[in-house]
Amino acid sequence: MNSTVLLTTLLAAPDSGSQGFDLGKMMAIIIASIFVNNFVLSRFLGICPFLGVSKQLDSAIGMGAAVIFVMTLATLGSWTVYNLLLVPMELTYLSTIAFILIIASLVQLVEMILQKFSPALYRALGIFLPLITTNCAILGVAVLNIDEKYSLGYSLVNAIAAGIGFTFALILMAGLRQKLEMADVPPALKGKPVAFLVAGIMSIAFLGFAGLGG
Amino acid sequence: MSLIKDLTKGIYRENPVFKLVLGMCPFLAVTTSVENALGMGAAATFVLICSNFLVSLFRNIIPSKVRIPCYIVIIATFVTLVDMVMNAYLPDLHKSLGIFIPLIVVNCIILGRAEGYANRHPVLNSIADAVGMGIGFTLAMVILASFRELLGNGTWLNINVLGTAYQNQPLLIAILAPGAFILLCFILGFFNILEKRKGGRQ
Numbered sequence: 001m002n003s004t005v006l007l008t009t010l011l012a013a014p015d016s017g018s019q020g021f022d023l024g025k026m027m028a029i030i031i032a033s034i035f036v037n038n039f040v041l042s043r044f045l046g047i048c049p050f051l052g053v054s055k056q057l058d059s060a061i062g063m064g065a066a067v068i069f070v071m072t073l074a075t076l077g078s079w080t081v082y083n084l085l086l087v088p089m090e091l092t093y094l095s096t097i098a099f100i101l102i103i104a105s106l107v108q109l110v111e112m113i114l115q116k117f118s119p120a121l122y123r124a125l126g127i128f129l130p131l132i133t134t135n136c137a138i139l140g141v142a143v144l145n146i147d148e149k150y151s152l153g154y155s156l157v158n159a160i161a162a163g164i165g166f167t168f169a170l171i172l173m174a175g176l177r178q179k180l181e182m183a184d185v186p187p188a189l190k191g192k193p194v195a196f197l198v199a200g201i202m203s204i205a206f207l208g209f210a211g212l213g214g
Numbered sequence: 215m216s217l218i219k220d221l222t223k224g225i226y227r228e229n230p231v232f233k234l235v236l237g238m239c240p241f242l243a244v245t246t247s248v249e250n251a252l253g254m255g256a257a258a259t260f261v262l263i264c265s266n267f268l269v270s271l272f273r274n275i276i277p278s279k280v281r282i283p284c285y286i287v288i289i290a291t292f293v294t295l296v297d298m299v300m301n302a303y304l305p306d307l308h309k310s311l312g313i314f315i316p317l318i319v320v321n322c323i324i325l326g327r328a329e330g331y332a333n334r335h336p337v338l339n340s341i342a343d344a345v346g347m348g349i350g351f352t353l354a355m356v357i358l359a360s361f362r363e364l365l366g367n368g369t370w371l372n373i374n375v376l377g378t379a380y381q382n383q384p385l386l387i388a389i390l391a392p393g394a395f396i397l398l399c400f401i402l403g404f405f406n407i408l409e410k411r412k413g414g415r416q
Contacts, residue, residue: 042391044243048322051238093298096316097290104283136239136320143316186403188410192235193402200395207390 026157029150033161035209039137040169041202046137050170051195053128060174064167066128068160070107071138075159077102078142079152099142107133137166172202217342224346230323231354232405237323240314241355242394248371251359253307255352257296257315262324262351263344264292269332270340276333285328286319293318323351361397362388 039045046067053063078099086092111129114122132138141162145155176198185194230236237258244254268288269276276284297315300308308315318324327347332340363369366389368376387393 044239044391044394045317047238047242048236051235093294096294096297096319097287099316100286100290100319101283104286134320134322134325136317139317139320140313143313147313188403188406189399193399193406196395196399196402200392200399203392203395204387207392 026154029154029158030161031212033158034165034168035206036212038165038169038206038209039140039162040166041199041206043140045140046135046166049128049131049135050166050173050199051192052131054170054173054177054195057171057174057178059128060170061167062124063128063131064163064170066125066132067135067137067166068163069125070103070110070129070132071141071159071163071166072156073106073110074099074103074138074142075145075155076152077106079145079155082146083152095143095146099139103138103142104133137162169202173199176202217339220339220342221346224343224348224350225353226350228347229350229354230326230347231351232402234326235402236326237321237351240317240321241351241358242398244311244314245355245359245362245394246389247310247363247367248356248359249307250310251355252352253300253304254311254314255348255355257300257311258318258321258324258351259345259348260296261289261292261318262327262348263341265289265324265328266332266340266344267337269328270335270337273333281333282325282329285325289324289328290319323347358394358397358401361401362393366390366393 033039037043040047040050049063049067053059081098081102082092082095086095086098107129111122114125114129141159145158148158150158173195177195180194180198189197224230228234231238231241240254240258244250265285265288269285272284293316296318297308300311300315327344331343335343360370363371364375365385366387368374368378368381368384374381385393388397
């Protein structure tokens with residue numbers, strides 16, 4: 001495979017020849033992933049970190065940054081392996097196993113690289129990285145990109161937007177939960193139950209975005 | 215005796231959803247109908263039993279340093295199996311569960327049982343544990359799905375319960391995303407009250 005062919009394969013959608021880049025479609029993907037189909041509040045992906053790390057604003061921002069970072073890298077890895085390795089070799093049924101291995105090794109790699117070259121960033125993101133392997137949002141975005149038959153460009157845009165949407169929901173939730181500490185909550189609903197209630201009300205607010213992305 | 219204990223603890227006392235709050239993503243996402251909940255429960259239970267069996271069988275062979283990747287590969291293998299079988303024989307269910315079939319791989323309940331139970335207990339106990347946890351997970355999903363399907367669609371397992379008059383004006387929010395969060399809040403609150411009552415009596 002020479003480099004021109006490789007480049008066209010990378011930029012075009014796998015199903016439709018030379019689709020190239022369409023700004024309108026890109027904007028639609030971004031709006032849809034951040035607001036309309038928000039990963040946490042309407043697709044139910046990444047609920048565990050959403051509840052676990054949303055007690056404080058600082059850790060929410062750290063977790064969000066780590067998720068955006070790993071999501072983008074994982075999409076790059078999974079898309080490349082799927083379209084350049086699994087599809088030509090007709091091994092697409094191995095995609096689930098391949099993706100989870102890519103994500104797990106990627107997280108490990110990122111952790112090692114950060115520890116070596118950027119100790120400050122490692123201290124900030126370090127504790128969140130191992131948690132990310134079992135974050136279903138990461139595997140979710142990889143599988144969704146394949147299901148939607150996005151080209152590499154769209155996949156990366158979708159991954160970044162999904163990560164931003166996740167971070168957005170996480171930060172909003174963290175802000176609300178800090179206030180909730182002071183609130184007078186019925187004892188039976190203290191802790192997790194009231195967090196779900198708040199998430200439900202936020203989810204209603206996000207329903208208002210439906211129809212925005214067309 | 216301990217086998218029965220392993221079997222029953224997952225159903226109420228250590229229910230993975232209501233007590234341990236694990237496996238939330240599929241739990242909230244697929245409970246739009248009882249049918250989906252049963253399908254997801256069956257798929258997850260099958261994967262749970264198979265992975266617990268293999269992990270327990272190989273618990274002395276797998277080096278502890280690479281045990282998590284090993285577990286993930288074992289789980290992913292069975293998930294792929296379920297994915298293919300469901301696609302072949304139950305295509306409608308496969309379509310409505312969609313992305314959440316491959317996502318069984320990262321279901322915390324399954325990895326949690328492999329790491330927290332199966333790698334330290336004999337094969338039979340691990341299978342009993344997996345069956346119990348699977349039933350507990352399925353039961354929890356069916357409870358939430360019953361509320362959501364009944365309120366949001368007026369049906370239960372596709373049987374018309376509340377009549378066509380209700381179906382024309384259902385409480386649509388129950389079947390949409392917010393309904394899952396809000397109903398789960400009330401169910402968890404109900405279990406908390408139940409727990410407190412029980413504690414008060416003792």
